[in-house]
Amino acid sequence: MAEQTTTTSSAAVTELPQKRPREDGAANENMSAVIPGWFSEISPMWPGEAHSLKVEKVLFEGKSDYQNVMVFQSATYGKVLVLDGVIQLTERDECAYQEMITHLPLCSIPNPKKVLVIGGGDGGVLREVARHSSVEHIDICEIDKMVVDVSKEFFPDVAVGYEDPRVKLHIGDGVAFLKAAQEGTYDAVIVDSSDPIGPAQELFEKPFFESVAKALRPGGVVCTQAESIWLHMHIIEDIVTNCRQVFKGSVNYAWTTVPTYPSGVIGFMLCSTEGPEVDFKNPVNPIDEKDDHEKSIGPLKFYNKEIHAAAFCLPSFAKKLIEAKAAK
Amino acid sequence: MAEQTTTTSSAAVTELPQKRPREDGAANENMSAVIPGWFSEISPMWPGEAHSLKVEKVLFEGKSDYQNVMVFQSATYGKVLVLDGVIQLTERDECAYQEMITHLPLCSIPNPKKVLVIGGGDGGVLREVARHSSVEHIDICEIDKMVVDVSKEFFPDVAVGYEDPRVKLHIGDGVAFLKAAQEGTYDAVIVDSSDPIGPAQELFEKPFFESVAKALRPGGVVCTQAESIWLHMHIIEDIVTNCRQVFKGSVNYAWTTVPTYPSGVIGFMLCSTEGPEVDFKNPVNPIDEKDDHEKSIGPLKFYNKEIHAAAFCLPSFAKKLIEAKAAK
Numbered sequence: 001m002a003e004q005t006t007t008t009s010s011a012a013v014t015e016l017p018q019k020r021p022r023e024d025g026a027a028n029e030n031m032s033a034v035i036p037g038w039f040s041e042i043s044p045m046w047p048g049e050a051h052s053l054k055v056e057k058v059l060f061e062g063k064s065d066y067q068n069v070m071v072f073q074s075a076t077y078g079k080v081l082v083l084d085g086v087i088q089l090t091e092r093d094e095c096a097y098q099e100m101i102t103h104l105p106l107c108s109i110p111n112p113k114k115v116l117v118i119g120g121g122d123g124g125v126l127r128e129v130a131r132h133s134s135v136e137h138i139d140i141c142e143i144d145k146m147v148v149d150v151s152k153e154f155f156p157d158v159a160v161g162y163e164d165p166r167v168k169l170h171i172g173d174g175v176a177f178l179k180a181a182q183e184g185t186y187d188a189v190i191v192d193s194s195d196p197i198g199p200a201q202e203l204f205e206k207p208f209f210e211s212v213a214k215a216l217r218p219g220g221v222v223c224t225q226a227e228s229i230w231l232h233m234h235i236i237e238d239i240v241t242n243c244r245q246v247f248k249g250s251v252n253y254a255w256t257t258v259p260t261y262p263s264g265v266i267g268f269m270l271c272s273t274e275g276p277e278v279d280f281k282n283p284v285n286p287i288d289e290k291d292d293h294e295k296s297i298g299p300l301k302f303y304n305k306e307i308h309a310a311a312f313c314l315p316s317f318a319k320k321l322i323e324a325k326a327a328k
Numbered sequence: 329m330a331e332q333t334t335t336t337s338s339a340a341v342t343e344l345p346q347k348r349p350r351e352d353g354a355a356n357e358n359m360s361a362v363i364p365g366w367f368s369e370i371s372p373m374w375p376g377e378a379h380s381l382k383v384e385k386v387l388f389e390g391k392s393d394y395q396n397v398m399v400f401q402s403a404t405y406g407k408v409l410v411l412d413g414v415i416q417l418t419e420r421d422e423c424a425y426q427e428m429i430t431h432l433p434l435c436s437i438p439n440p441k442k443v444l445v446i447g448g449g450d451g452g453v454l455r456e457v458a459r460h461s462s463v464e465h466i467d468i469c470e471i472d473k474m475v476v477d478v479s480k481e482f483f484p485d486v487a488v489g490y491e492d493p494r495v496k497l498h499i500g501d502g503v504a505f506l507k508a509a510q511e512g513t514y515d516a517v518i519v520d521s522s523d524p525i526g527p528a529q530e531l532f533e534k535p536f537f538e539s540v541a542k543a544l545r546p547g548g549v550v551c552t553q554a555e556s557i558w559l560h561m562h563i564i565e566d567i568v569t570n571c572r573q574v575f576k577g578s579v580n581y582a583w584t585t586v587p588t589y590p591s592g593v594i595g596f597m598l599c600s601t602e603g604p605e606v607d608f609k610n611p612v613n614p615i616d617e618k619d620d621h622e623k624s625i626g627p628l629k630f631y632n633k634e635i636h637a638a639a640f641c642l643p644s645f646a647k648k649l650i651e652a653k654a655a656k
Contacts, residue, residue: 038378040380047382048381048382048402048403048404049380049381049382049405050366050379050380051377051378051379051380052368052377052378052379052380053376053377054376054377074376075375075376076376076377077376077377092558093558095645096643230420230421230585230587231587255585257583257585257591257592257593258592259558259591259592259593261592263585263587263592264585264586264587264589264591264592264593265585265587265592299644300644301643302643302644302645303643303644304641304644304647306641306642306647307641307642307643307644309641310637310641311638313632313634313635313637313638314634314635315424315629315630315631315632315635316627316628316629316630316631316632317423317629317630319632319634
């Protein structure tokens with residue numbers, strides 16, 4: 001039988017000083033008071049449901065120019081990074097998201113050399129890109145320096161990605177960065193964004209995809225965070241429609257399991273520009289067989305070539321809608 | 329930013345009369361009070377986390393000889409069936425579980441004729457078994473009549489499975505039913521159980537698997553609910569070890585996404601007895617191409633042959649542990 005919990009009232013805190021560590025796990029601006037001492041994720045993006053994690057200790061709270069930033073030690077998911085009340089990563093399951101958003105595109109093209117990461121300030125995608133020995137240069141454009149600093153302080157196994165000498169960090173607006181990028185520069189662009197409510201909104205719109213396409217070489221690939229088939233089919237259909245108009249190579253949707261994301265899944269749009277054909281479902285650049293080349297970042301935990309191919313298999317309800325929009 | 333919710337105190341109700349509908353959604357024995365008007369699922373099976381659904385109206389609460397039974401209308405997941413505080417199904421996502429636990433085994437063998445369902449009192453698995461026109465007889469053994477009655481009253485699109493004339497319902501203990509079954513009777517056994525804490529405990533133990541193997545014909549198949557790779561690897565390893573000892577054909581683990589199950593995934597053990605070889609990963613009996621034969625139960629929403637094969641592709645962390653135990 002379920003445990004009984006008695007709750008007490010709590011009030012919102014409207015203005016937070018920077019870096020105010022708390023030890024009581026009490027409710028505050030980032031802690032949608034649900035169970036005292038628990039963090040609950042409530043959002044109009046997933047109405048009528050909430051996932052909650054037990055908080056051992058709040059390690060950091062700050063308000064950047066763009067969003068609220070919080071880090072807490074959870075009881076069972078390790079440390080947790082929260083932006084504007086939404087879980088971005090936990091130490092326990094970050095491997096699934098970081099490995100899939102990175103290796104789905106990079107294992108689909110031979111010898112990727114120049115890679116751009118938009119968002120992804122925690123550094124986890126950089127860590128994964130760095131596994132590819134063919135890569136010569138990695139640009140990352142993150143709008144919020146606080147995310148980078150907080151990750152370096154609290155998530156060393158994620159921020160380890162910044163230690164790779166091929167990485168160049170640009171703090172700024174990803175939309176502007178891409179507009180300014182030289183045409184045909186990148187083999188791959190990875191858009192590791194938060195949800196389309198807040199600072200990441202433009203990253204889901206057609207002009208942004210046009211800038212991505214321009215910055216990619218012919219037959220270059222993009223992978224963008226593309227929400228949940230269970231919760232956001234209308235958003236996904238719009239993204240697929242936009243991508244189909246912009247990317248003249250292939251347009252595909254893949255998904256994976258991430259327990260601490262709403263509905264337990266997250267999806268990815270994988271597209272290629274006109275040029276050498278990219279068959280995302282049959283990766284040509286395996287990483288799982290050579291993953292011992294970089295001992296300092298530990299082995300792959302989640303990704304392998306079978307789960308790469310499986311990620312493109314969709315439940316019928318999603319397949320019908322997505323394939324109709326993705327068809328040329 | 330996350331919405332703020334102010335909570336109030338609530339007390340446990342220790343004894344419930346049968347069929348006491350409530351309209352306030354307030355906390356009670358089944359409602360681990362977290363947010364007033366929300367149902368939260370808290371269990372030692374997934375410590376430190378809880379998934380909550382907003383309750384529009386509690387439609388039924390009862391206490392059977394075996395467990396607490398509750399049905400509520402949720403804000404965004406349709407009607408929800410809860411046993412001992414744990415969500416068993418929601419109208420919004422039940423398709424994933426019911427279709428996968430049924431068609432993974434039945435599409436893996438040619439012409440299944442006799443099928444046994446253990447548990448599954450809601451009738452959803454029956455609904456899916458009934459799509460297979462080769463099936464001549466379906467036994468179901470459910471221990472708790474209240475689950476059957478509640479499903480027929482509140483979940484007509486699930487309990488529709490009982491309307492098929494091939495179905496014979498047995499109210500009783502599945503362990504005893506299997507022990508008494510004639511050797512080699514069934515082509516397939518589907519074990520649609522709750523978690524191994526409570527009335528379903530024996531359904532995860534070796535003597536039960538031995539009874540299943542005995543009741544199956546040579547080359548017959550079993551599919552059992554087998555928990556989450558993210559939460560229960562120790563339980564899964566034990567199940568795989570037991571199954572490897574008992575089932576002399578193939579032993580496989582598959583998984584799928586179900587948003588309202590803890591960690592957002594649920595797994596299945598798929599095993600076959602000695603006899604004609606069963607290659608679960610390459611189904612020989614497709615249902616998705618012939619699913620218009622039974623218009624009365626609606627089309628498949630989730631299952632197709634690609635997602636069947638994909639279900640057996642495991643993340644590396646799970647693959648390593650499961651394949652080590654499953655190897656002959």
